[in-house]
Amino acid sequence: MPITSQVLPASLIEQLSAIVGPDYVKTQEDDLAYYGKDWTTAVDPMPGAIVLPNSTEQVQALVKLAITHQLKVVPSGGRTGLSGGAVAFQGELVIALDRINHIQQFNEVDRSVQCGAGVITEQLQQFASEQGYYYPVNFASSGSSQLGGNISTNAGGIKVIRYGMTREWVLGMTLVTGAGDILHLGKGLYKNNTGYDLMQLFIGGEGTLGLITEITMKLTTAPKALTTLVLGIEQLEHLMPVMTRFRRDLELTAFEFFSDLALSKVVEHSQLQPPFESKALYYALIEYDQLSEAHTELALSAFEDCMEAGWVIDGVISQNEQQAANLWRLREDISETIAKWTPYKNDLSVKPSQVPAFLTAIEHYVTTAYPDFERIWFGHIGDGNLHLNILKPETLDRSTFLEKCETVTQGIFEIVATFEGSVSAEHGVGLLKKPYLQYSRSQAEIELMKALKRVFDPHLIMNPGKLFN
């Protein structure tokens, strides 16, 4: 049966087939729906066709064909994004990296491994672990997200306080620019000061400059014995002193935050127990690597100091891996638990020291303007990153709710701007945050970004409509 498309002419479909093979051109409705959207639901997918190349050269041929036919391209990884960066909604050619998913031999001296952009995050974590090493970037969607997408959104997650964003783990990449050129950047070198580091633009570039096909990733040594504490905290202004006290003696691998409301939803909808009997308004989850017995003493002494100072009202420390995992679930299950309220999500950041004042300002604004909206707060506050989820009141219909949320968001982002914060800490801009870019980036910066795009993507075919218009 010949492959047909409702959008693209038969001759074009034929040329796509000639490049990737007929088995790897998809135009059926279910494929278009599957590959045409990410974890956001804001826009209905409508790609022209899906192609699954298996090499950088095939990707280059596809991009050149797209240039010839002024066909717009959407690079597609695990599509776990939350800003609509991988949505195809205007007849685009979706280039899915699923088949470029090799993991090549690990080089222990270089601590590096060459991967296809289609490698799933968890696969790399697993591979690293098999070598006795560690890939530390970790987040809720690690089981589906692909490395190319992680890099394109500079993915962060739960270990950033210790290990940084994805940016810090990229030693090299091969990519096809929007002009159809193949570039080999970085090349696995730790030191290479020969002009502008072009690779850095593609990290967090959301596929708007070109298409990453292969990557050299860095690994590190595995932690010895991760240990987790959960502490109860009554006042926002005590959060950061607690962090500073613990960091004085211990290198923390995580400093997470959640509110009592978030905890109560998780406990209500699971078999999990609260961390301790006392109830607190806020909770901090602390993780460190227990390299020796001395570390336990340091942690307990920090805990005692925090109790004595009146910053912490209760706490618990994991005695084994299972207990640590259960404590983590109190934090990590929040997103899934509240999904049924179809929350309106915001991914904000400020400087860590500003977190308490920022949280107070936003709480004040939302409670005043929308007293009937439940807010679920959690996040990676060691990096200044807060996830604000507004739950839909049962009595409100979805479209009225969304409409109101857009207005709330304006107000929130005005507060973000006064704090010189970010309207998208780790989710990227994509389609959903595009209208708000100017709250975090100046007009001059946005004009420069547009000019940079024209340098790498002169025909404006790469992921158009994302990031900016």
Next chain:
Amino acid sequence: MPITSQVLPASLIEQLSAIVGPDYVKTQEDDLAYYGKDWTTAVDPMPGAIVLPNSTEQVQALVKLAITHQLKVVPSGGRTGLSGGAVAFQGELVIALDRINHIQQFNEVDRSVQCGAGVITEQLQQFASEQGYYYPVNFASSGSSQLGGNISTNAGGIKVIRYGMTREWVLGMTLVTGAGDILHLGKGLYKNNTGYDLMQLFIGGEGTLGLITEITMKLTTAPKALTTLVLGIEQLEHLMPVMTRFRRDLELTAFEFFSDLALSKVVEHSQLQPPFESKALYYALIEYDQLSEAHTELALSAFEDCMEAGWVIDGVISQNEQQAANLWRLREDISETIAKWTPYKNDLSVKPSQVPAFLTAIEHYVTTAYPDFERIWFGHIGDGNLHLNILKPETLDRSTFLEKCETVTQGIFEIVATFEGSVSAEHGVGLLKKPYLQYSRSQAEIELMKALKRVFDPHLIMNPGKLFN
């Protein structure tokens, strides 16, 4: 006495004075000579005038004036560069950052400190230490180099294996683009995924895109007790297994290399003793932070394993700070010791795993083509970074020597290219490595870099002639 210039018209000097004040416009010959060059001696300095602004706004006014008069600008820091990146040789306006040298209050929660671009590296290290914290980027010229220059060359040095390049320590910067726009980038945020990270282009941009005026730098916790070993190694191929063995159990803060010839020059010209009685062809200097007694045992056990494997023939471990400092001097005094032979310097890098094969290939080439040239090898081989110094034979005059070295360099860079290495690992391109850029960057990359420059510096006034023509 009015300020006059042999190059610039009196009206322009007057306008410069109006911006920065007459005391901060310099046109005297000794000032021009002082501010017009860096640590390279390849080009005779000939700036038009020197100005010393004290604020970002003054820098902006200067850049705007430069645009109006098509005056070329050279940003000037500590001028410790080794590639001629800060040399002014064609009547340029040198904008020296010396007066923008404030260090503002340290924020312990954010672990960040706001600095003027003119702050000297050692000042920041000292400041960090006073707060009980640590600024880990360190290199020979820390006592004179300025932060703005460090960032513009993405300075590396002796701790990169543990702490990375300068790039990893920048949380924000204020700069004036070549178009005269002030940008506030990064803003001290740890997470901010809102489009292209423009800051990354200025890191390592060598002042060709704009002029950095203020920076938010990140600090980290101070090491507890740095401990140093020097090991004797007879065969190049044993270098990296030694590193891997030590890194298995210890997080190294340095893994340095020097040859016996380098050591003998240092010992001959100082009061220092060789590290131990045995003579070896090569030496590795290892540093780690001794967080507990257990670390000493781990280091000794790694040492024993390396002896048993036949990789190491002798070794010494520091028992106190003074001993550690003396061992470090064996490595750090090399540059100064060999200065009297006016060495021809190359700053090369390959993947760490390739160091032995690369070193062998270059040795083979140089000994075959130039058997009478003494070569001094040392470097940060944990990062794949080798400094090759070719000493001038006494019998050869300087100009013949330099001429021959240029030819040797061609041969060396051809080898670098086959190893996919870097012709400038940490020194930057500037004027001196410009003719060789294509050995490390493809033509497509160079064209993209030129296009990027035009985006930020449309009038082509920022540090012209550096990096590329």
